[in-house]
Amino acid sequence: MLRLRRAVGAALALFPVLLLFSCNNAYGIFDDIQGQTKQKGSDIFKKTTAYTVFRFNNSYFASTAKLYTRPVSGSSWSKVSVGGTSSYFLRSAVLCGSKVYALTGEDSSDVKLYSSSDGSSWTQMTSLPTYPLDTLFSANGELFAVSHRFDEDESTNSGTSYFSLYHYDTGSTSFVPVANLQSLTDSSIRGVVYDDTNSRYYFASEGSIYYTTDVTNTSSISTTLFATTSVTIWYLSYTGTASGTGKHLYITDTDGNLYRDDFSTSDDVNSTPLSVVAEVPYSGGYMLVVGTDTDSSSNAAEGYYEGTFGSFSRGNKNSIVAHSSSIFNSTVENFPVHCFFWDSATDDLFVCISPGTSSSTYYGLYKSHYNGSSWDGWEAQ
């Protein structure tokens, strides 16, 4: 009986404490529940990370460990057979100029690069760099690839990774080293973008950003643009429109800072790593969306942020792109964002995330449609 009284007493004592942390007059729980919609995405993306989305002709392509496609006007995704087989491991896929490139091979000894002019028939490319390619980048219609070499010290059972950036020379149909972006040991290449205002290619490693105006002239490439001794660069983006938020180079770091054009202008968006940046329409104007990545200490991400440079707020169920009926908190909220893809022809914004495996209702790819004045909310793909 005494134990019972203690248990009841503890429960009663706990209740007021819970009460203190439980009230939000501005949030209607039943109202939220009534507004929810069941996400009915493809099993392809259920609990599966999506890395990139792009549009090629009249089809969308999305990558996980495979490449999938669907018609722009359709809704059913199908696996793309690359190199005559659908049994492959996709390392990277990009749209570059008038071709789609797919890098395959789970094992480093089996890496193959394919190109396709129609998204269905593929040609294997030869004359690859000596060391296996990790990933592909596309900028201004030029194809770039990062190779990875690992030198193991057998005496210490450790080793060093070396990363090198290559540019694909269509004239010689071979990969050409990008000047001194060879055998980098600080990190792999975090991004390659093209600034069409200044006609510059930018390349980022975790510790430095380089640029050049002529990617084909290997002897002149390799100017270190910024001193970044205290910054760990995480993503490089170039986005915006002249009539919108402006065309800018955006650099994110692991401390949640967003830099614009150079490191002298920054916005402390949050405290977790930031990922990709994209400009999207908003109420007759434009705004930015900034993805987050997984924080190594908390092992959590924060979905994305919305706003303008200098004024961002975390996306939530009532925010602009998510929309109140889109159950943001069960879609994108706490997951890392790997890509945004804005299709101005259809007014659709895609977001690629790592959805985790905790719920079968989570998907790696969502889309939100802008109807000219507001967003419809995230819809699983």
Add this chain to the structure above:
Amino acid sequence: MKLSGVAVLAAAALFLLPLPALAADKPSLRLADAPGQEAPSDGGDNSAPDDSASDSSDNPFLPGEQLLGVSAGLQIPWFILPKTGEGAANLKLGGNFGFQYQYFLSPGFSVGGDLAASYNATIGGLSLFILPLCASASYWWTKLPFEFTVFGEAGVYMMRENHEGIIDPMAKAGVGAYWRLSSGWSVGLKPTFWLIPEIHYGNYKSLTQTGGFIETSLSAVYHL
């Protein structure tokens, strides 16, 4: 038929109405009469009629007796009004768990408390938790070897969903039918209606909505 607010209130009132008339003139259940029971011995002569025995002739639940109950079962979403979206259809079948305590003030009539918890998943993959803490009033009667009760409760609840929460008053009403297993234990079914008004104030009063749930639980009662 579409549920209206009046219909819901009427249904709630039906549940809340005490039904002592149902209990009138029921055969009494002395503990000694229960299957396999022996009369509790206090060292005295139980066969001799006394005042308390005559008090219990109409109802075996005597003043001063206490009950402890534990229940668990299904939590059925019934309605959310006003219906601004898909209503309670956006909630999945859930579960509940509860502890009850009752103290008899007069033959058959008890007051006590009820601490419960319920869970329902939403179609959006979120979770709805409701934790009520209620004071209760119950009326018990017997018809060998069964025990019956009607009860009403009022209290407060804490509700959580989507990392947000709210606290408001609430009410419950229900009935129970038990089989007296032994001198100490009864087991049975306890369907209960939960009326959950989610009240918002000021600029957010448009968010005020009311939820209705049906708890259908298995219950075990221990007679202290």
